[in-house]
Amino acid sequence: MRPLxxxxxxxxxxxxxxxxxxxxxxxxxxxxxGQRFDLRIEAENVxxxxxxxxxxxxxxxxxxxxxxxxxxxxxxxxxxxxxxxxAHSVSVVFSxxxxxxxxxxxxxxxxPATAKAKKVILFIGDGMSWNVMNAAKMVAFPYNxxxxxxxxxxxxxxxxxxxxxxxxxxxxxxxxDSANTASxxxxxxxxxxxALNVYPDNTENTxxxxxxxxxxxxxxxxxxxxxxxxSDAFGTDATPAAFSAHTRRRGDYQSIADQYFQGxxxxxxxxxxxxxxxIPSTAAGSRRKDTTDWIxxxxxLGYNFVSTRTELLAANSNKLFGLFNIDNVPSYLDRVQYxxxxxxxxxxxxxxxxxxxxxxxxTLEKNPDGxxxxxxxxxxxxxxxxxxxxxxxxxxxxxxKAVAWAKDYAKKxxxxxxxxTADHAHSLTVFGxxxxxxxxxxxxxxxxxEAAGFPTYGDKRDVNGFPLPxxxxxxxxxxxxxxxxxxTYLGRAEFLDPTVSNGKTGAEAGFVPNPxxxxxxxxxxxxxLPTSANQGVHTADPLPLFAFGAGAENFMGVMDQTExxxxxxxxxxxxGRKNK
Numbered sequence: 028m029r030p031l032x033x034x035x036x037x038x039x040x041x042x043x044x045x046x047x048x049x050x051x052x053x054x055x056x057x058x059x060x061g062q063r064f065d066l067r068i069e070a071e072n073v074x075x076x077x078x079x080x081x082x083x084x085x086x087x088x089x090x091x092x093x094x095x096x097x098x099x100x101x102x103x104x105x106x107x108x109x110x111x112x113x114a115h116s117v118s119v120v121f122s123x124x125x126x127x128x129x130x131x132x133x134x135x136x137x138x139p140a141t142a143k144a145k146k147v148i149l150f151i152g153d154g155m156s157w158n159v160m161n162a163a164k165m166v167a168f169p170y171n172x173x174x175x176x177x178x179x180x181x182x183x184x185x186x187x188x189x190x191x192x193x194x195x196x197x198x199x200x201x202x203x204d205s206a207n208t209a210s211x212x213x214x215x216x217x218x219x220x221x222a223l224n225v226y227p228d229n230t231e232n233t234x235x236x237x238x239x240x241x242x243x244x245x246x247x248x249x250x251x252x253x254x255x256x257x258s259d260a261f262g263t264d265a266t267p268a269a270f271s272a273h274t275r276r277r278g279d280y281q282s283i284a285d286q287y288f289q290g291x292x293x294x295x296x297x298x299x300x301x302x303x304x305x306i307p308s309t310a311a312g313s314r315r316k317d318t319t320d321w322i323x324x325x326x327x328l329g330y331n332f333v334s335t336r337t338e339l340l341a342a343n344s345n346k347l348f349g350l351f352n353i354d355n356v357p358s359y360l361d362r363v364q365y366x367x368x369x370x371x372x373x374x375x376x377x378x379x380x381x382x383x384x385x386x387x388x389x390t391l392e393k394n395p396d397g398x399x400x401x402x403x404x405x406x407x408x409x410x411x412x413x414x415x416x417x418x419x420x421x422x423x424x425x426x427x428k429a430v431a432w433a434k435d436y437a438k439k440x441x442x443x444x445x446x447x448t449a450d451h452a453h454s455l456t457v458f459g460x461x462x463x464x465x466x467x468x469x470x471x472x473x474x475x476x477e478a479a480g481f482p483t484y485g486d487k488r489d490v491n492g493f494p495l496p497x498x499x500x501x502x503x504x505x506x507x508x509x510x511x512x513x514x515t516y517l518g519r520a521e522f523l524d525p526t527v528s529n530g531k532t533g534a535e536a537g538f539v540p541n542p543x544x545x546x547x548x549x550x551x552x553x554x555x556l557p558t559s560a561n562q563g564v565h566t567a568d569p570l571p572l573f574a575f576g577a578g579a580e581n582f583m584g585v586m587d588q589t590e591x592x593x594x595x596x597x598x599x600x601x602x603g604r605k606n607k
Contacts, residue, residue, distance in 0.1 A: 045125045047071040050117055050132035051226035051237050053198070057215060057589070059596050060112040060136040061603025062245060065237035066091075066105040068117075069229050074124040076101045082118050083110075096229050104237065109603060112138035137593055142600025144444035144577035145252075145397035148388070148433045149595070150183075151212070152426050153205060153266055154408030154419070156452030156568045157192075160184070162416070163423035165457060165482075165502065166494055172481040181423075182431035183447040184571075188579035191572040191586045195451055198227070202567055205408065206277040208450040208588060209269035213241035215592030223265065223283075224273045233275040234282055242592055243270045243292045246399050246599070251607040253394040254294040255387040259356040259380055259422075260405025261301025262287075266450060270294075270401050280304040281315050288321060288328060295346050296390050296400070297330075298339070298383040302350040312353045322350070336378040339386055347390050351377045358406050358418040358522075359425040360496065363489055365520040379491075380404060381429040388436060396607075397442075397599075402429060411453040412562040414525045416504045417496045417518035419455070424493050437576040444598050445575040446582065448591065452568035454507030461503045467515035468549035473503045510560045513540045513549035526561045 051067040058064065066088070068081060081088050081103060091103040119130040152160070160181070168179035184190075197203045198217040207218035214224050216239050225236035246252040258267040263283040268274075271292040272283045284304040287297055303314040305321040326332055331344035339349055352374045356362075361370045362377060378386075384402050391398035404426035410418035430447055437443040460479035465472035474480055482501050484494040496518050503516055512525040526538035537558035540551060556564065572591070574582040578598025582591070 046073050046121060046123055046128055048119055048121055048128060048130035049227070050119060050130055051228075052132065052134060052216070052239070053226065054132040056132070056134045057593070058110060058134060058136045059215065059245065059593065059601060059603045060138055061109045061249070061605070062136075062215075063107055063109050063238075063240040063603070065226070065239075066103075066108050066117070067226060067228055067237040068103045068119055070101045070121055070123075071099065071229065073099050073101055077122040077124070079103070079122065080118075080120040084115055085118075088117075100229055102229065106238070110134060110136045111604070112136050137596070139602035140597040140600055142598075143442075144598040145442040146392070146440065147399045147444045147446070147595055147599065148384070148437075149212075149399070149401045150426060150430055150433070150445070150447040151209065151266055151401065151403045152407050152423060152447070152449045153260070153403055153405045154411045154451060154453045154565070155404070155423060155426075155449040155570070156455075156566070157571050158457075158568070159407065159411070159419065159449075159453060159455050160423060160571055162455060162457050162502070162504065163420045163427065166420055166484050167424055167427070169484045170481050181427045182434060183427055183573050186434070186575070187573055188576060189574040189583045191574075191582045191584055193448060193570040193572050193586050193588050193591070195567065195570065195588050202565060203451050204265065204277075204565060205450050206265035206269065209266040210241070211588045212448075212450070212591045213243065213269045214239045215589045215596075217589060219275070221277050222275050223269050223277055225275055228275075233279055234273075236273070236275045238273045240603075241270055241292070242595060242601070243294070243399055243401075245596070245601055245603050247292055249601065249603060249605040249607055251394070251396040253296070253391040253396070253398040254292055255296035255298075255391045255398060255400035256294045257296070257298045257380070257383045257387050257400065258403040258405050259300055260403065260409065261303065261352075261355050262297070262299030262350065263301075263304045264405055266403045266405060267299060267401070281317075284315075284321060285319070288325060295394075296387045298347065298349040298351075298378075298387060300350070300352050300356045300405075301354040303353060305350060321348075335376040336382060337376055339378050339382060342386060342390075344390065345393055347386070349378075349383070355406060355409060358410060359421045359493070360418050360518075361522070363491065363493070364495060367521055370522065379428070380425050381432050384429040385432055388433075392440075408453070411455060411506075412564075413522075414506050414509060414512060414563050415518070415522065416455055416506075418522070421493065421496070428491070434575050441577060443576050444578045444595070446572065446591070446595070448572040449570040452566045452570060454563065454566045454568075455504060456507065457502045457504050459503035461501045461516045463497075463499060463501055463517060467517045467547050468513070469516070470550055473516070479503075506563050508556060508564050508566060509552065510538055510554040510556050510558070510562065511540050512552055512554065513545040513547075514552050515544060515547050515549045519547075524561070
């Protein structure tokens, strides 16, 4: 590609052009004043390019770099831009042999508000839609058989300052994945499925897309606040990555790992699951293509590295980096109740999510300029996909205990805002009770309406006070978007995928119910997803948002997910035009 500096252009008239013009940020974008973004204009299906005039609010834009990615395309890029409060428009007048075409993109930028919160703790339950959260409450606080009333509430839904119902969508689809939904929370933009804080472009390079600055980057640049990221998923997974990385492909794991330490955010606290992308290619289990060793290199950058719960609880530093597994941290049930050797392997001392939350806050609050902490329970989603509702729901309970601690912290520190929400939904639903004495997979053991009765969770509890999943009467729980699979209605100590390959290739390749599960005694369910699907998928259902403390009034009613970003920015009084 041959770069040219666009300084001026010739306006031409003629017939309507067949060229396809695109402008990013997209038409209708809402930004924070001073929030940095890369301007990108693309013309596709060009027939002998002649000229273009590109203006912002009527003024010719200087410094655009012109390229030709393909013989039939022309592009212009100007990185690291921002706009002032108010309404703005970018106009493109483009000319080629087909004639003249005009494209306009209109943007708005929010002015800063008076700050109320200096500290923000954002909890994201991955896949924790309203129905999933309610299932967790029904397990933790069973209904009283004497009067049919719930015996309690989750911490996340108790003593609310405000609440909202959140809708989701993607830039390129009505449905969404974790990468673009977490990016919408982080940046306030609609993002492509599988992308992290970038707009589309027409190049094959997934790391050169036009970028949008996330709230963590704005905070770091304008206030000097500390940044923390906590997740029980592998560390380069989509949700934690959305608060530090930029890429068109969420699977750019090595680059995401590098961006944690070399990007603009550089979190002060990073407590996560899998180490595969942080250890050199020569180490067992590594996924890297080079010999970079972020465990060693992070310590040279001043991080205190920890790899066990014991080390985490003892840590006392200003920068903290923790890796607690080679992959995802196993589910709460696997770590605390089942304790299977094949699951835990060499990782016997992993922290609870509430441990990581508390230690992150203790580390971040040393900064007088405040902090932003994102805490994800990623394993909720990781077990909803394979239709393992018990493991998913008990991870909601683990998240809720972390929320309880954060709420108590906010009461003692009134300049703190605590938010609890999800990134997207799953189709989990409770539809009856189940009599476990009749064994697995018995449809007639499902009680509906008055025959559902009252499940008996809580008759036995673990070391943390959580109910055991094994009880005389449980819930009958199902999913609305599934492949073909075998339903037992009961959990199992050893995790099993719901499907296996059908052994075929090409157009006939697909998945069938896992015969090991079917052999337990099961109802075989016919799925409603393509036969190429091996597990459940995300749904478009709305999500909960619970707010506590300073600035909570910015979150109420029905909200689009992008509005969470602006609510946080308003609560913290962010002004993107400043530089610390």
